[in-house]
Amino acid sequence: MxxxxxxxxxxxxxxxxxxxxxxxxxxxxxxxxxxxxxxxxxxxxxxxxxxxxxxxxxxxxxxxxxxxxxxxxxxxxxxxxxxxxxxxxxxxxxxxxxxxxxxxFRSGTELPGQDPFDAGLPDGQRFPDQLTVTLVETEETSKHGERLQRVRMYAGDSPVGDPLDDNSEHDDDYRYHDVFHLAHMAVLGWSPVMRRLLDRKRSNQPSVDRIQDGGRAAAIEEGLTAYVFTMADAHSYFANLQHVPPSIIKTCAKMTAHLEVSARSLADWHQAVIAGYDAFRNVVAHRGGTLTADLNRRTLTYDAPPRGSDR
Missing domain, CATH: 1.10.287.1080 (MazG-like)
Structure with missing residues (x-):
């Protein structure tokens, strides 16, 4: 020995x-x-x-x-x-x-390229390489006579999804939370919620359609989005942080460990959260605006609405 x-x-x-x-x-x-x-x-x-x-x-x-x-x-x-x-x-x-x-904490601001989860499928079942949407906030009256602030999302002139309000006793601007799903799509190449909203589910692959694009996966994405939002509220929506607390990022990864997005790294998740909250702070500050998700560059960029514009 x-x-x-x-x-x-x-x-x-x-x-x-x-x-x-x-x-x-x-x-x-x-x-x-x-x-x-x-x-x-x-x-x-x-x-x-x-x-x-x-x-x-x-x-x-x-x-x-x-x-x-x-x-x-x-x-x-x-x-x-x-x-x-x-x-x-x-x-x-x-x-x-x-x-x-x-x-x-990977160095560098540009993320490396990644293989899309929907490669090789027909265009109607793939995320677009680039998507531009406009968020518009209006004050509306509910069927019960309540005055509500609602946000509508448009791709061109076509509405995307339903109008959203905060669904809360408190005005916390969660009605803009679709920006987080856009960030997931842009940076991670993943968002069961956006697949449903854009009608891009992968029906040619029944098990993928059922598991990766199904209701449970969408509920998990909505759940982690709500969780991160709650944590972000305690950190001024990450306005003054260069790095999101690692515990938040690791929770996102754990919640999705059985889904295809588990192929993405913690750094990818970190950038998705940062991109989403950069967009969120902008749309809240300007009460709307235009967002462009570029899935090749893995970015989500913001343009403020023109002054006096309803769209």
């Missing part, structure tokens, strides 16, 4: 080897998984204390770098112990984390 020896100071250390070597100094109770977790929390507290010292004495505290290095080392030790006590490999954890963060 090969004995793992400590590496020299000049030799790079991989995390799996570190975890194995650090086990030799692990005197924590094997049947108490809470101990490494408490140790990890304590070392993070010590690291914070070092930063507090530096804030208090920026010029005079010369031990800062050495102390931070030591605290980070202790944090790594407890992280390795916590992983080991749970049967996990720190090296594998690091690789998975790099893959996740690359997926979420």
């Amino acid at each position: 090969t004995t793992l020896e400590p590496q020299s100071e000049d030799e790079p250390m991989d995390l799996t080897s570190y975890q194995e070597l650090s086990a030799r100094t692990d005197i924590l109770t094997a049947d108490d998984p809470l101990m490494p977790l408490l140790g990890l929390a304590g070392e993070v507290g010590q690291l914070i204390a070092e930063y507090k010292k530096r804030q208090r004495d920026r010029q005079g505290y010369r031990a800062f770098e050495d102390e931070v290095s030591e605290e980070l080392g202790d944090i790594l030790w407890y992280a390795a112990a916590l992983a080991r006590h749970n049967g996990l490999d720190l090296g594998e954890i690091a690789r998975a984390n790099l893959a996740k963060t690359h997926d979420l």
